[in-house]
Amino acid sequence: MIHIEHLNKVYNENAANAYTALHDINLHIRPAETVVLKGVSGSGKSTLLSIIATLIKPSSGELVVDGEQIAKLPDTHASHFRNAHIGFIFQAFNLFDELSVKDNIALPLIVTGMSQKSIDEKVQQAMKIAHISHKQDQSVQNLSGGEKQRCAIARALVHEPKIILCDEPTANLDRENSLKFIETLKQFKALGKTVVIATHDPLFDGLESVDRTIVIENGKITSS
Amino acid sequence: MILLSNEVIIFLFVEALLLLLQGIAFVNAVGILSRWDFAASTALQYRLEKRAYLVVLIILFTLGFKMLLLPYFSYTIDQLSSIVPGAMCGAGVISANEYGPPLLSLKVLIVFLTGSWLILNAEDIKASSYPYFKAKFWLFIIIFILVAVESVLDVLYLVNIPTGDPVSCCSTIYGAAGSGEPLPFGLDIFRLLILFYLIYALILAASFFR
Ligand SMILES: Nc1ncnc2c1ncn2[C@@H]1O[C@H](COP(=O)(O)OP(=O)(O)O)[C@@H](O)[C@H]1O
Numbered sequence A: 001m002i003h004i005e006h007l008n009k010v011y012n013e014n015a016a017n018a019y020t021a022l023h024d025i026n027l028h029i030r031p032a033e034t035v036v037l038k039g040v041s042g043s044g045k046s047t048l049l050s051i052i053a054t055l056i057k058p059s060s061g062e063l064v065v066d067g068e069q070i071a072k073l074p075d076t077h078a079s080h081f082r083n084a085h086i087g088f089i090f091q092a093f094n095l096f097d098e099l100s101v102k103d104n105i106a107l108p109l110i111v112t113g114m115s116q117k118s119i120d121e122k123v124q125q126a127m128k129i130a131h132i133s134h135k136q137d138q139s140v141q142n143l144s145g146g147e148k149q150r151c152a153i154a155r156a157l158v159h160e161p162k163i164i165l166c167d168e169p170t171a172n173l174d175r176e177n178s179l180k181f182i183e184t185l186k187q188f189k190a191l192g193k194t195v196v197i198a199t200h201d202p203l204f205d206g207l208e209s210v211d212r213t214i215v216i217e218n219g220k221i222t223s224s
Numbered sequence B: 001m002i003l004l005s006n007e008v009i010i011f012l013f014v015e016a017l018l019l020l021l022q023g024i025a026f027v028n029a030v031g032i033l034s035r036w037d038f039a040a041s042t043a044l045q046y047r048l049e050k051r052a053y054l055v056v057l058i059i060l061f062t063l064g065f066k067m068l069l070l071p072y073f074s075y076t077i078d079q080l081s082s083i084v085p086g087a088m089c090g091a092g093v094i095s096a097n098e099y100g101p102p103l104l105s106l107k108v109l110i111v112f113l114t115g116s117w118l119i120l121n122a123e124d125i126k127a128s129s130y131p132y133f134k135a136k137f138w139l140f141i142i143i144f145i146l147v148a149v150e151s152v153l154d155v156l157y158l159v160n161i162p163t164g165d166p167v168s169c170c171s172t173i174y175g176a177a178g179s180g181e182p183l184p185f186g187l188d189i190f191r192l193l194i195l196f197y198l199i200y201a202l203i204l205a206a207s208f209f210r
């Protein structure tokens, strides 16, 4: 599913403040696998997720998703790939506070030019999976942290991506909501999604729904 | 001195700027082409891909601008007809010296190649694996060489427009006086046919690639 080989990322290449955030990463993630990417702050988790999401390009190395060289796609093609195959759940949720829950979730579909009817169907479906249907007409600014995250989950699912990337999904949640998030991992699994979760939260240790934990330290994978 | 005409100064200034930009793109294009290997995932190749994106933007900008400069050139030449004795329109001015007619043909050729480059680029961008990457960079290299020749000819032509001796006026050129060539800009039937088929091929190519 996701094949990463000899991948390096240097920020500010050719500048005095060049910084190597990822060193020779080799990683193979199977379809429908749920993987935790564990590492302290600054270890390169977000950088790796952003590269898989085609939000940034590596400095060298290969990223192949379903046989396609993703890292080498020109920008417009990269964003097509992202819109079709990647659902991203950010630590800060990245929702539009003024819009309603429903509209936030519909956003990724609106840009595809899909008909309003199928948009509505898919949004309802995603809200059901994420357990946020009851708040659909509320504006996001009135939601609690846990509800915001469920909204973000629904948005990440609404275009039915194969791959779901979560960057520190529980960093802004209390314990109860963190446990709820861990429950949704089971649903991702039931839907056959390939999931990568970047976190340093010990709540993810030894979970049944996690297939593998990969440890990243100073931009290097030390155990996988 | 004809060079002091406002239009000529503007024309040469803009052309010099574009030539400079294209020169930068040319140096980069040669560097990129010589090391380009799309299959590679090396740091070099990633850098080249990033650089190629910028170079293509410069090429796109300068070629687009050059397209606009051609009508301006015609306008300039037409304005000069008021200074050049005997000339009543651009057609007379263009044949004022031996550089004029080949310069005009070269300009037309460059427009065709530019059009082809734009088509090639549009196709290349549509695909995700740069299928026409090398072709479009080679084509640009050819265009740049022609543009460099064109710029030299432009200067030679404009410097050598006589302001003393009369040139043929439009009525002789268009054959109204009975003896001149019947076609504008000194084109003969043969060259006109070539032009026609070039346009034809370009239209065909354009619709084929759409
Ligand atoms: N845009 C950037 N420019 C320069 N350095 C960066 C940039 N983004 C991240 N870094 C550096 O790269 C390292 C890894 O960052 P990140 O991937 O965000 O780590 P994590 O998500 O594990 O906390 C950090 O040292 C960070 O300072």
Ligand SMILES: [Mg+2]
Residues within 6 Å of the ligand: A042, A045, A046, A047, A167, A168
């Ligand atoms: Mg991070």
